[in-house]
Amino acid sequence: MTTLISVPLGEHAYRIAIGANIRRQLPALLAEYTPLTPKAPALIVSNPRIWRHYGTEVHEALTQAGWQVTPCLLPAGERYKTLRTVEKIYDAALRQRLERGSTLFALGGGVIGDMTGFAAATWLRGIAVVQMPTSLLAMVDAAIGGKTGVNHPQGKNLIGAFHQPRLVVIDPDVLVTLPPREFRAGMAEVIKYGVIWDAQLFDLLSQLPRLDRMAALPAEQLLQILERSCQAKVDVVSKDEREAGLRAILNYGHTIGHALESMGNYRLLNHGEAVAIGMIAAGELAVTLGYWSAEAAAAQRALILKAKLPTTIPAHFDVEGLLALLQHDKKVQAQKVRFILPTAIGHGEIFDQVPTELIRETLHRLQA
């Protein structure tokens, strides 16, 4: 069974298809839900590990349906999310003579999805991209909403473009091969949606005994988690495609999260782990400021612990250094740091006036 979620973005509208084993039905999904046709040459962009697991079957399904599609394998890992690596996609696009009607298929996690999306946004001033996320993080976040980009040597995602996919294909079966640490990282974003947007998702997560690995989740509940998370992202993005306002609430946990990731050189803490600590911090700020109840903050902490995600800041991190990094964050608006704080389970709001001193105290308190 395939669940379809519509992303209502006018001329950029598209669908998200979610279902066990649907990766093999890709050509039928393309035919039914997109204007894309096998006429023009296409690329599947992936990395060697993902390709070994799922590349051949996707490639064969497309080929059998008449697509002239060539693999383009990139090195795995966030440190390769650069313009240099995107140039490899450009080179393949040139070799295969991609045309304006061509398609890039992104088969992989967030790094592959972001780079393939950026290449699609900028090759011939924009060609089609289909996202086939293989990590939990990419399924519930990166693959949806049209944010694409690469890192600058001095900052993440500083170079990028908005470019919506034509279709997102989410097959939970591929999570079987996802490393457990990456599964947990994705769960941080799922918890985020529960806290700032969807109280029912929060309840669903609260009822599950474990959130730290795929094998611990019943298939039906996993599908529900994916569907509700995608719907949450779609709800927000479709109201604010270009991040003029509301979309900022998706940055809950990310302001401090980005600083933590950066201080750990993107290795000590991965994105989801840093966001988990960032949510703990934002939750405490919200409680201190009187916007949120201590009970709600405790319920959030319980979910983060069930997902075996960290809740404290590494002891050797310098709090003043973290505060300085907050000032560098690209969400800076006229030199003020913006925070997203929860005001109820299932509801977050944007706050621009959180006192620096309070942030400092909270960070110190969270140090292990």
Added chain:
Amino acid sequence: MTTLISVPLGEHAYRIAIGANIRRQLPALLAEYTPLTPKAPALIVSNPRIWRHYGTEVHEALTQAGWQVTPCLLPAGERYKTLRTVEKIYDAALRQRLERGSTLFALGGGVIGDMTGFAAATWLRGIAVVQMPTSLLAMVDAAIGGKTGVNHPQGKNLIGAFHQPRLVVIDPDVLVTLPPREFRAGMAEVIKYGVIWDAQLFDLLSQLPRLDRMAALPAEQLLQILERSCQAKVDVVSKDEREAGLRAILNYGHTIGHALESMGNYRLLNHGEAVAIGMIAAGELAVTLGYWSAEAAAAQRALILKAKLPTTIPAHFDVEGLLALLQHDKKVQAQKVRFILPTAIGHGEIFDQVPTELIRETLHRLQA
């Protein structure tokens, strides 16, 4: 006196301001016609030659109006229109801590405009750009319409994005310092608009004794030429922002033009010179196919000669090589070459079925 042309692109709408000496009024134009404010840091992107002539006065005008603006000078020339050079803009953007509300000012010809526009399209997923074209080509073509981009080592403008400017400021006085060969190149695009869109512009050009240098044109006529050319581009672009259909007619003379440029390694023939020969070729094809009169083609040739632009293909160019390059052109659609042909003075149409044999004959006939 300032002439204003509105570019009606919905939420991407903006204005083109044209007038003698208006470069010094930039801050007032920004205040009156854009939402941009001096609050966030900004860059002026230019090259050393242009900066020497006009940089200081523009910089001072902005600074006096409260803008915190820093110059970012790039090497001049099409061969530097690369991702590597755009990275210098990214680096400056990072150093000056540009924010989402920041602005890039592009002060220069098409190369500066295209790269600055691309950097603006992709820094923080899109910030504002103001175009201040200093070449005739950039004034009547590159600065308007939102096409931005850089070259791939194997092809021009393969990497890019659509990103509309917030304001275009055209000051004909700066053409005084434009090298004559570049002035003539820009005139090729002016003639193009006369042939495929604006019969009155064609008549105006026909009445002028010379078109080859600024000094030969009365100021009033030069302003009219700029205004009508910009209006022609705006008319077409506003009906087809993303080049789905109509906008393709702006490629009149460009299909063969691009092949000629490429074969001359972008040095033997510049863009306008190649387009001039391309228009001669397309005109002859149109006459042979019975779409256009021999008289109209002769009138077009007369304008190209008055602009001292070339009308023949260099003798050592290999015609079969040119035909192969036509197949590579990025305007290829499902392996067919698209031609824009005039059907009357002031009207061009898209044709997909021009026989290769006829193109071959025409190219041979045009060889010097």
